[in-house]
Amino acid sequence: MTTASSTSSESSQERYQHALMNTFGAPKLILTRGQGARVWDEDGKEYVDLLGGIAVNALGHGHPALVKAVAEQLSTLGHISNFFASGPQIQLAEKLISLLQPASGVGSRPAKVFFTNSGTEANEAAFKLTRRTGRTHLVAMKSSFHGRTMGALALTSKEAYRAPFEPLPGDVTFVEYGDAAALAAAVTDETAAIVVEPLQGEAGVVVPPADFLAKARAIADEHGALLWLDEVQTGMGRTGAWFAHTASGATPDIVTLAKGLGGGFPIGACIGLGDAADLLQRGNHGSTFAGNPPACAAALAVIATIETEGLLERATMVGEKLRDGLAADPRVTAVTGEGLLIGVVTTVDTAKIAAAALAQGFIVNNATPDRIRLAPPLVLTDEDVAAFLAAWPTILDAAEALA
Structure with missing residues (x-):
């Protein structure tokens, strides 16, 4: 029998496919609400969200500090053009710099x-x-x-993303991630910058050798190039530190941020350090909505909550518990990552794992055919962790049974 709720879901799927461009394919679910690390679909089914909007929802859904900050800011001052500035914009820039400078040893x-x-x-x-x-x-x-804009895409190596839009801007050389010798051979006195993620998130949470970022810094210095660290996915507490590069001791010239910075409210940041701080001058770049007061208020609330609720420490502790629990199954060959950015290398097809997990009420990401990615909210509860680890062997069993 077709229920009213299933009819509703089918109707929404059809409406989506008729109204939206097919850039993402058919959605796995139509979600209606969330609270903390849990979300509910149109049929009322509950899920533990272990992907966090792809490392975005640092405070989960409905966190009172974030809701309060955005609501109060919108009731006071919403959008303004960049002919003007606002207090939250200035305060957030100062806060990010204060977090980044000691973290980068500069x-x-x-x-x-x-x-x-x-x-x-x-x-x-x-x-x-x-x-x-x-x-x-x-x-x-x-x-x-x-990223997917033409410039960001030029730096993204995946051929399937690049090929439909070539030629792409820029003269870009790609080298193996973590291979310092290959990097040294590729960088010349004509190189403007080395761009690298401290951990590769979309690749399934790949971790480079411990000295790789430090060697990248030395190679950049040798040739007068900039070291640009893309912390869009790894930054803002995701790995148990404000920035994932901190432990390496490498000093960046550029750091890019987004995702968890706004806790779900759209905002990103490009930070230049040292001489790079003054390379962009008046008229060189712009954005209508960038740095708007509600987005900056949201980011300030996220940072304050991470500080007051001890979420850096919690990300480290919960991440360790998850990694240990996931690794206990013999079908898992490796578990990578730091804090709550976790990659699970497995002998089971990961698309089937993601489908089996969804059926059992858990949202995970099949980043590659052999790597599952987890990036849950930093407020993930002990109960949610226990439930997922208890279900993990059954999820793998179900995945193996799928045709």
Whole structure:
């Protein structure tokens, strides 16, 4: 029998397919509400969201601090053009610089922020910033992902993303991620920047050798190039630190942020440090909505909540518990990542794992055919962790049974 709820879901799917461009394919679910790390679909089924909007919903759904900040800001001052500035915009820029300077070991090294609406736009701004060096060659990593606009896509190595839109801008050389020797061979005195993710998220949470970022810094220095760290997915507490590169000791010239920065409210940032802070000047770049007061208020609330609720420490603790529990199954050959950015390498087809998990009420991501990616809210509860780990062997069993 066809129920009213299933009819509703089918109707929404049909409406979606008729009204929206097919850039994402058919949606897996039509979601109606969320609370914390849980979401509900149109049929009322509940799910533990272990992907967090792809590392975006740092505070989950409906966190009172985030709701309050955005509502109060919208009731006071909403959108303004960039002919003007607002208190939240200035305060957020200062806060990001204060977090980044000690994390990058640069002390009082000057830093300046350009706000954007997304990670792709943050990387697009950084791409333009590198052109102000007078050089055009860039070195990026194989298996990288930096976004879908033409400039960001030029730095993204996946052929399926690139091929339909070539020729892409820029002179870009791709090298194996984590291979310092290959990087040294690719960088020349004509290289504007090296762009690298501290961990590769879209590739399934791939972790480079511990000294790779430090070697990248040395190689950049040797040739007068900039070191650009894409922390769009890894930054803002995701790995148990404000920035994933901190432990490496590498000092970046450019850092790009987004995703978790706004906790679900669209905002990104391109931060230049040292000489890179002044490369973009008046008229070089712009954005209508970037740095708007509600988005900046949202980001300030996210940062304050991470601080007051001890979520950096919690991300480290919960991430360790998840990694240990997932690794206990013999069908898991490796578990990678830091904090709550986790990759699970498995012998079971990951598309089937994602489908089996969804059927059992858990949202995970099949990043590659052999890697599951988890990036849950930093507020993920102990109960949700226990439920997922208890279900994990059954999810793998169900995945193996799928045709």
